[in-house]
Amino acid sequence: xxxxxxxxxxxxxxxxxxxxxxxxxxxxxxxxxxxxxxxxxxxxxxxxxxxxxxxxxxxxxxxxxxxxxxxxxxxxxxxxxxxxxxxxxxxxxxxxxxxxxxxxxxxxxxxxxxxxxxxxxxxxxxxxxxxxxxxxxxxxxxxxxxxxxxxxxxxxxxxxxxxxxxxxxxxxxxxxxxxxxxxxxxxxxxxxxxxxxxxxxxxxxxxxxxxxxxxxxxxxxxxxxxxxxxxxxxxxxxxxxxxxxxxxxxxxxxxxxxxxxxxxxxxxxxxxxxxxxxxxxxxxxxxxxxxxxxxxxxxxxxxxxxxxxxxxxxxxxxxxxxxxxxxxxxxxxxxxxxxxxxxxxxxxxxxxxxxxxxxxxxxxxxxxxxxxxxxxxxxxxxxxxxxxxxxxxxxxxxxxxxxxxxxxxxxxxxxxxxxxxxxxxxxxxxxxxxxxxxxxxxxxxxxxxxxxxxxxxxxxxxxxxxxxxxxxxxxxxxxxxxxxxxxxxxxxxxxxxxxxxxxxxxxxxxxxxxxxxxxxxx
Amino acid sequence: xxxxxxxxxxxxxxxxxxxxxxxxxxxxxxxxxxxxxxxxxxxxxxxxxxxxxxxxxxxxxxxxxxxxxxxxxxxxxxxxxxxxxxxxxxxxxxxxxxxx
Numbered sequence: 001x002x003x004x005x006x007x008x009x010x011x012x013x014x015x016x017x018x019x020x021x022x023x024x025x026x027x028x029x030x031x032x033x034x035x036x037x038x039x040x041x042x043x044x045x046x047x048x049x050x051x052x053x054x055x056x057x058x059x060x061x062x063x064x065x066x067x068x069x070x071x072x073x074x075x076x077x078x079x080x081x082x083x084x085x086x087x088x089x090x091x092x093x094x095x096x097x098x099x100x101x102x103x104x105x106x107x108x109x110x111x112x113x114x115x116x117x118x119x120x121x122x123x124x125x126x127x128x129x130x131x132x133x134x135x136x137x138x139x140x141x142x143x144x145x146x147x148x149x150x151x152x153x154x155x156x157x158x159x160x161x162x163x164x165x166x167x168x169x170x171x172x173x174x175x176x177x178x179x180x181x182x183x184x185x186x187x188x189x190x191x192x193x194x195x196x197x198x199x200x201x202x203x204x205x206x207x208x209x210x211x212x213x214x215x216x217x218x219x220x221x222x223x224x225x226x227x228x229x230x231x232x233x234x235x236x237x238x239x240x241x242x243x244x245x246x247x248x249x250x251x252x253x254x255x256x257x258x259x260x261x262x263x264x265x266x267x268x269x270x271x272x273x274x275x276x277x278x279x280x281x282x283x284x285x286x287x288x289x290x291x292x293x294x295x296x297x298x299x300x301x302x303x304x305x306x307x308x309x310x311x312x313x314x315x316x317x318x319x320x321x322x323x324x325x326x327x328x329x330x331x332x333x334x335x336x337x338x339x340x341x342x343x344x345x346x347x348x349x350x351x352x353x354x355x356x357x358x359x360x361x362x363x364x365x366x367x368x369x370x371x372x373x374x375x376x377x378x379x380x381x382x383x384x385x386x387x388x389x390x391x392x393x394x395x396x397x398x399x400x401x402x403x404x405x406x407x408x409x410x411x412x413x414x415x416x417x418x419x420x421x422x423x424x425x426x427x428x429x430x431x432x433x434x435x436x437x438x439x440x441x442x443x444x445x446x447x448x449x450x451x452x453x454x455x456x457x458x459x460x461x462x463x464x465x466x467x468x469x470x471x472x473x474x475x476x477x478x479x480x481x482x483x484x485x486x487x488x489x490x491x492x493x494x495x496x497x498x499x500x501x502x503x504x505x506x507x508x509x510x511x512x513x514x515x516x517x518x519x520x521x522x
Numbered sequence: 523x524x525x526x527x528x529x530x531x532x533x534x535x536x537x538x539x540x541x542x543x544x545x546x547x548x549x550x551x552x553x554x555x556x557x558x559x560x561x562x563x564x565x566x567x568x569x570x571x572x573x574x575x576x577x578x579x580x581x582x583x584x585x586x587x588x589x590x591x592x593x594x595x596x597x598x599x600x601x602x603x604x605x606x607x608x609x610x611x612x613x614x615x616x617x618x619x620x621x622x
Contacts, residue, residue, distance in 0.1 A: 078621065086571060089614045090578045093607050097585060101592075230621045231567040235560040242567040243559050250574055273593030275601065282606045289613060452544070455537050459545030462556050 008153065012331025019191060019335040020168060023184050023342065027172020030180040037378030040177035040386075041354040042109065043270040047182055052267045052280025055185035057287040058192060058339070059263050059347035066196070066295055066340055071313035073299030077227035079240040080299075081292030085230070086245060091254035092285035095268075096278040099259040102429060102502055104274050111260050111421070112359040118428040118500050119439030119492075121363075126443055128359040130417050131262060135352035137413075139345055139393040144400035146341045153334055158398060165345065166394045173346045174386045178270050181346045188339035189287070195329075195336030196294035199317070202324040203301035216304040223303075235462055244468030252475045253415070253468070256422035262351040349393075353386040361385070415467045416454070419474035420446025427482050429502045438486030446478030568622035575615040582607035 034040050072080040108114040112131065116124030143162050150161035172180045207213040217223055226232050231242035258264055258281070271277035302309070302316035305323070309315055321333055361381070365373065373381065424442045427434040453460070453470045461469040582604050590603040599605070 085614060085617060086574070089610060090574055093578055093582060093610075096603070097582065097590075097607075101589075228621070230618060231564065231571060233560060233564065233567075234562070235556060241559075242564075242571075246567070246570045246574060250571070273595075275591065275593035275603075277593075278590070278603055279601075279606070282603060282610060285610050289610075289617075452540065455540055456545055456548065457541075459541045460548040460552055 008330060008334070009327035011328045012334065015328065015331035016335050016338065019338065023187060023339075024168060024172060026187060027176050027180040027184045029176070030172075030183060031175030033179060034175070034177050034379060036375035037357065037373070037382045039179070040379055040382040041350070041357065042266070043177065043179035043182060045270055046179065046272050047267065047270045047276065047280070048272060049276040049279035049283055051182050051186050052271055052276065053283025053287060054189045055182040055267050055343075055347075056264050056280070056284040057291070058185045058189040058343045059267075061192070061291060061295075061340055061343075066192075066337060067314050067317050069295040070299030070302065070317045071315075073296035074303050074309065074313040074316045076238060076240065077223065077229070078292070078296060078300070079230055079232055079238060079245070081296050082230055082240060082245040082249060084288045084291040086250040087254040088258075088288040089285050090250055091258045092281045092288075094255050095258040095264075096281035098502075099425075099429075100265075100268055100277050100281060101274060103265065103269060104277060106499060109266070109269055110262055110355050110358050111265070111425070112355065114500075115424070115428070115439065115443075116359070118497075119424070119434070120436035123424070123436070123440045123443055124359060126440070126447075127417070127421065128355055130413075130447075131355050132352060132360075134413055135262070135348045135355070136389060136393060138348045139352065139389065140396045141400055142341055142345045142348070143393055143397040146338075146345065147397065149337060149341065162394050162397050165342070166390055169342055169345050169349070170387060170390050173349055173390070174383050177382070177386075178266065178350055181350050182267060182270070184346065185343050188343045191332070191339045192336045193290070193294065195333040196298075198329045199298050199320055199325065199333060200294055202329075203298045203305075203320050206324060207301045207304040213301055213304045217300070217307075220303075220307045222307070239463055239465050240468070241463075244472070248468040248472040252422060253418055253471045256418040256471075256475075260418070260421045260425060262355055263347045266351050266354060349386060349390055352389050353382060356389070357382055357385055415471055416450045416474075417443070417447050419450060419471045419476075420478040423475050423478035424482055427479065427486075428500075432497055432501055433486055433491065434482055435486040435489045435491050437489040438482045438484075441485035442478045442482030445481040446474055449477050449481075450474040568618065571618045571622055572615050575611045575618070579608055579611040579615075582611070 033044065033046075036044075038044060069080065103109075103114070106114070108117065110128075112124040112128035115127050143165055144158075146165045147158040147161040150156045150164070151158055154161075156164065172184060176183075204210070204213070207216060214228055217227065218225070226236070231245065232238050232240065234241045234243050268277040268280055271280055298320055299313075299316050302320055306319060309319070321330060325333055357378075362373070420443050423446060424434070424439045427442070428439060450470055453473060454467075457466055458464050460466075463469065585604055587602075591597055591601065594601045
C-alpha cells in the first residue's frame with residue numbers, strides 16, 4: 001500500500017472528498033425515520049430488493065479482498081474465483097427459498113434467537129458470544145486497516161485516521177441505523193464497481209485482451225493451462241482442490257455463510273415484503289458474478305505485465321493503479337478502497353449491536369425488570385450500544401498491529417462454527433427429534449472438533465490450509481453429535497416446537513398463531 | 523514475560539502431542555479417500571459442479587407459484603423468482619462449463 005503514497009493529484013483528493021460528503025449526507029438523511037429499535041436494526045422493514053442485494057455484496061467485499069483477492073489470482077490463478085461463484089450461487093437460492101421464508105414467518109431476527117427458542121438458552125448464548133466476538137473483532141480490524149490505508153495515502157497518523165473513520169461511520173450508523181447502512185452500501189457498491197471496472201478495462205487493454213493475457217502468461221513458462229481452470233485436481237499443488245470447492249465451499253461453507261451470518265440475514269429481514277427478501281438474496285447472487293471479473297482478472301493481468309512480484313503478490317493491484325490509472329481515476333479507485341472499508345465497518349457494527357441488544361441486553365432486561373423497553377428507550381439504548389461498540393473497537397484497533405495474523409485468526413474463528421451452526425440449524429428446522437441437549441452438544445462438540453482438526457492440519461489433510469476439509473468434516477461430525485445426543489436425551493414438549501419446525505411454519509396457520517402468542521408473551 | 527513463554531511452550535507441546543498421537547491414525551484413514559478422489563477424471567469435477575447447478579435449478583422450477591410470488595405487489599412475469607433462479611444458474615453453469 002505504501003506504493004500509493006504521494007501519487008494523488010488535486011482532482012483525486014476532490015473525488016475522495018465528494019465521495020465522503022455524499023456518504024455522510026445520504027447516511028444522516030435516514031436518521032429522521034428512526035423511531036424505534038425496529039427502525040434502527042431492521043430499517044422499519046422497508047428495504048427494497050435491489051438495495052438488499054447490493055448491500056449484501058458490498059458488505060462481503062472488503063478492501064483486503066480487492067488487494068489480497070487480486071494477489072491470490074496472481075499466485076493461484078482463477079480457482080480463486082470459486083469463492084464468489086460456486087461459493088455464492090447455490091447458497092443464495094437455498095437461503096432465499098428455504099431459510100429466509102422460515103426466519104421471516106417464524107418471526108426471528110437473529111440466529112442465536114432461533115437457537116434459544118428451538119433448543120435452549122445455553123445453545124443461544126454460545127452462538128451469541130461467538131458471533132459477538134467475531135463481529136466486534138472484525139470492526140476493530142477493519143478500523144485498523146482503514147488507519148493504515150489513510151496513513152499511506154493521505155499521510156494521517158494512525159490515531160487520527162481511526163477517529164476520523166469512527167466519526168464518519170459513527171454519525172450515519174448511529175443515527176440512521178440499518179437503513180442508512182444499506183443505502184450508503186448502495187452508493188459504495190457503485191463507487192467500487194466503477195473504480196474496479198476502470199482498472200479492469202485499462203489492464204486488459206494493456207495486456208491485449210483475454211487471449212493476449214493468457215498467451216503471455218503461458219509463454220512465461222512457470223504456469224500451465226490449469227492456471228486458467230476453476231477446478232483443479234484433488235492432490236494438485238494448490239490450496240483449492242475441486243473436491244473442497246464443490247462439496248465443502250459450494251454446499252456447506254457458503255450455505256452457512258448466507259443463512260447464519262447476521263450481517264447478511266439482517267438485511268434480508270429488513271425487507272418490505274417477503275418477496276423483496278427472497279429477491280434481494282437472489283439479486284446478490286447476480287452481483288457476485290461480477291466480483292471475480294472485477295477483482296481477480298486484474299490480478300491475472302498483473303502477472304502478464306510483471307511476473308516477478310514473487311512473495312509480494314498483494315502488490316499486484318497497487319502496481320496496476322500506479323502504472324495504468326490517470327489522475328481522477330486514481331482518486332476514484334481510492335474512493336473504492338475507502339468504500340470497501342467503510343461498508344465492512346458499518347455492516348459489522350450494526351449487526352453486532354443488533355445481536356447484543358436482542359440476545360444479551362433484552363433478555364437480561366426482561367428477566368430483571370420484568371417488562372419490555374419502550375420504543376424511545378429502544379432507540380436511545382440501540383444508539384448508545386452502537387456508539388459504545390464503535391468506540392471500544394477504536395480503542396482496541398491500534399493493538400491489531402501487534403498481531404500480524406489477527407485477520408487470518410478471525411477468519412479461522414469464523415470457519416470454526418460454520419459447519420456446526422449449519423448442522424444444528426438444519427436439524428432444528430427439519431427434524432422434530434432434535435432435543436435441546438442435542439443442539440447444545442452438536443454446537444459445542446462440533447466447535448471443539450473443528451479446533452482439533454484445524455490444529456492437526458497437514459498431519460491429516462493434504463493441504464497446509466485445510467479449512468475446506470475441516471468445514472466439511474466438522475459439519476458431518478456435528479450432525480452426528482446432535483443426532484446421537486438427541487436420541488439419549490428428552491425431547492422438548494410438542495407445544496414448544498409449534499411454529500419452529502419448517503413444514504408447520506410454512507403451512508400451518510395455527511402454528512404461526514401460536515408463535516405470535518409466544519413472542520407476545522416472551 | 524516468563525509466564526507468556528511458559529504458556530506458549532505448553533501450548534506448542536500440546537499441539538505437537540496432538541499431531542503426533544492423532545495425526546498418523548487419522549491420516550491413514552483419510553489417505554485412501556484422498557487417493558481415490560485424486561484418481562477421478564477431471565470431467566467428473568466439471569460434471570459435479572454443473573450437476574449441482576442443475577439439481578438446484580430443477581428444485582427451483584418445482585417451487586409453487588404462490589410461494590415465489592408471496593408478498594409481491596403483482597404477479598408480473600418478471601417477478602417470478604423461479605425465472606430469476608434459472609437465469610442465474612444457467613449463467614453460472616455456462617461459466618463452469620467454459621472455465622471448469
